[in-house]
Amino acid sequence: MAKGIYVSATTPGSGKSLVALGLADTLHRHADRIGFFKPLVHGADGSGDPMVALMKSRFDLSDDQCRGGMTFTEARGLLAEGKRADIDARCVEIFAEISRHCDIVIVEGTDLTGQDSAMEFELNARLANNLSIPVLAVVGAKGRTIAEAANAVEVARKELIAERCSLLAVMVNRADPEIVAELVAEVKPGASGRPVYVLPELDEIARPTIGEVANALHIRQVAGRQDMERDVRSIKVAAMNVANFLHVLDDGALVIAPGDRADVMVACLASSFSPEFPVPSGLILTGGLAPEANMYSLLAQAPFPVFTAPHDTYTTAREVSEVRSEIWSGHRRKVASALGLWANRVDEDELLERLQIPRPERMTPLRFLHELIERARSQRKHIVLPEGRDLRILRAAEILRRRDVCDLTVLGRESEVRELAAGAGVDLTGITIVDPMTSVHRQEFAKEYAQLRAHKGVDLTKALETMQDESYFGTMMVHLGVVDGMVSGAAHTTAHTIRPSLEFIKTRPGVKIVSSVFLMLMPDRVLVYGDCAVNPEPNVEQLADIALASAETAEQFGVDPRVAMLSYSTGGSGAGSAVDQVREATALVRQRRPDLAVEGPIQYDAAVDAAIAESKMPGSTVAGQASVFIFPDLNTGNNTYKAVQQSSGAVAVGPVLQGLNRPVNDLSRGCTVEDIVNTVAITAIQAQAVG
Template structure:
């Protein structure tokens, strides 16, 4: 039977969905099969609940492991008829069915809204008991003082104990950031002595987006950029002269104006295109009034969405002010902010220790990627993203900042370009590079970013979204150089299979490695595998297994295998070996019996780039494996390359990988310069 954990609000407006999301993210990395169950759903049917939809998408859960139960209308009807037992039995039946497919199920209770709050509290307590699920109780601190919040915690604790619930944890959410320490001091830990976790209210979660406003008001977009994830930081009604309006306009404002106010519309556009002026989040044209055609042609160029409504300005402003944002809206920036907050405020090890979860048996792609983020966050490093004009880079930087993964720098300043040019001229003087040439070179983002890493100003670099691999790697080869004992820079792809992670190298850098280079690639790939939690068992691939074949290519792999054994006798390595013998235990038993690698290899070294590149793509496309990389290895400092077709998620993952590499990178060869700092994302 799966272990259930019941997340229950104990006060209205507690923001318990943030707790459910953070708990799911934690459990997903510590249990093989998690589930999510919402006994009472928002919406017309069980499949329409937005939190159920978010959990399905976020954690790749199918309908057997992520479900809703009854609708609010059904529950109210059954309560009115005195049929509480039917509510319980139907929820227990659904939970029992889910339990067959899960190791742990997060159950999210009702919101305690309106006049039925007391009834809902009782309903949640009863369901938690019937599901045998310990309760994570969430107290909302919004609008409460520290002492009032402490009292609310104590009342909730006593009521849950009186209802005979097993209390797993108490959490306070939506606290005034200025009151965090006072609340923590005022709240008593309870009989268990366990901490009470306190979360501040985050503006980036509470603010609605332009898309949420448009959906709530049923607005149609008539012009501008279709960016529906922009945060609405304020509401401005343009009922004054343009001069006065511009004086109060600020970044992220949602501007509401009659459709015939051409002066206001043009002023919003002009402000958006001025680097020193605020940019609105969106513009709503009211009264069913349409601008003149020439104004419409200007609005088409707006860097923000423009909506229209038949309602008047007053009604529109009132309706916009009533829109509330929710995590379950699914906007990835809000989800990233929520998970970043959870990681900062919760001692994950302490919480997981309470649950006694079964040992993990497999590593899924989603779990591996989530673990990357956690490992990068555990020892924060500073990564430079030179391609700050690429919108994907900027979006990824925002996600990384909101999730609190690492420090980021996306821009440099003219003075630092000059300083770094001086250092580049010194490092490349033997190649005839003078200061004039160095100044020219340092205008290149890759050189500038790589020099920041070389001098220890920052810890690593990720580039390549808008540049070739050669352009990204060249500066590192010129002056970062390889680690001691390593002769070449190589790469691997982390191949995320359904239940494990494999390492493929070299699939991106070296076209025809010789014997010594193959050995270098094998050793570096084994080290990378270990760094990312994969026990290295190296298969040196060829078209022949063992001594069954001969020829120059096979002999080169055989010699490289022996060289690996000489250099690193502790590594498990086998070669030459064919791919099928490396991965299939039955084939390995006949072709290479007794081998510690055959049939269970985790690191695959290809004899050349042609074979490696085609194989990783074939496996990716035919098996559905997720290929993460290329991950560069062998450099003294971490520099990683992106594909020019990379997604925002690819960038986030590569930055996390680079941050993890930086945690064990060699110390800086040069002292950091004394001049100013680069501009940091989010600072």
């Protein structure tokens, strides 16, 4: 049977779902197969439980690996009949079924919010014992003083020990940020020696989204943008005249007003379209009053959602104020904040050492992408994003900041960037915005550029003009060490992104060309394809350069490089100039890196299939087990990576540029927010290697 961990609340409102999510993220990176089990769920069956749904989608878990148990109604019925043992037996049975498909299972107990919290506590402790798994106790510190929170920790310890539970660790969650340091000193591990971690309350997690408010109040959207992830930073009831109301309106406010207040509607719209005024997160029109018909065409243009509510303004405002944010809502920004908090406050190595879970044998795409974030975070770097007028860039920047991956600078006119962000509900707190036109660095950068390009006739006047270009300005930030790397290309061509790097960042010593690889995330491993994006027809030396750089990139990202120099011929079976070029390049790679496992020329099938390799190239250390594939030209490489991506379902991450003195990476103009997040993480990892 798989090992498991029982996440148990010891106080109401502890925020244990955040702990379960953080724990799952940690375990997913260190075990081949994780599972999730929630013994008691609300609703008709476990399939509709929001936490079960979040875990399934977030970690790509099957129904066999992630499920709920019985409903609270069923459990209460059995308790009323004195059949407590039936509850235990059913939960043990489901846990055993999940365990057959997992290496470790996270069990999330009840919330202690029912009528008898003492009974729920005893039920959680009993289930943990019957499942023979340790307890990760979660103590809620919201609204508690240092002494009260410390006392709650001690009570939880004593009660769990009294129930004969094995205590793994204690999480003190939702603590006032101002008392965290003192609370950490107060809640020592104690005689048990079990660690205690303190997680502060984060406003960006605690604040409900407009979608959570709409769901809780069952209100209908009638106009505006379909954007339910906007945070509700405050609640404003528009009971005063418009002039006074605008003085108290702020960014992210949820405005509540009667449905016949056309003046308030127009004021909210006007405010959202003006860069000097705040943008509300949403507008609720109360009293069941429909706006006048001619107002709907205006409200349709609102950059925030507009709802109608049947109750009066006071009742609606009270209901909104009672809405709680839940991590299981699955909003990616909220999840990003939760995982960033977990990573900063919890010693994962300590927890993993206590659990002693088996090492993972497979590298799944999801695990690889999660590890990218953790590796980027491990040694903090500073990345510049030149395309501040692209909303995808701003959304990605917010996710990266919430997950605390790296420091970020976004380029663009600050008023334009902030207006775009506010209109889309993007929070740029903690992100530096620099306008190349007004930056204090512009003169310094222009002088440097003029000096570096003087042989091309560039003077200071021309250099000042060039530094107005965000790509050149961002690249100069990298060159002079103001930042550690750059990611661009969402709104610019590859040539526009790379050209400044070629002009003055230059290639590393011994490297003649800039090339690229795609990290191909297969179901159980990571392959490296190069060059699929930059060099159309590399010659022998360039092909060798690409192979050597690709092997280094593979090592950077945890792939043991076994290099296949691809051709239409394997070994000495074929002839021709194209085959000879690959053969010569292979010899050059061996000469420059005698320690590197490399084979070529070799066909793709012989490089990946052990049976074919045995017949075509027996005894090779690369054939049948290659991890780095070097294509003879761009046409072959680009078509192959896309064919593999589309036919096998592999995730292609890249292109990752290599060979430069400092990391600069290019995005596809069709990139998603997730693509940008991953590329920034890759760039930060590359910057770690530079130093």
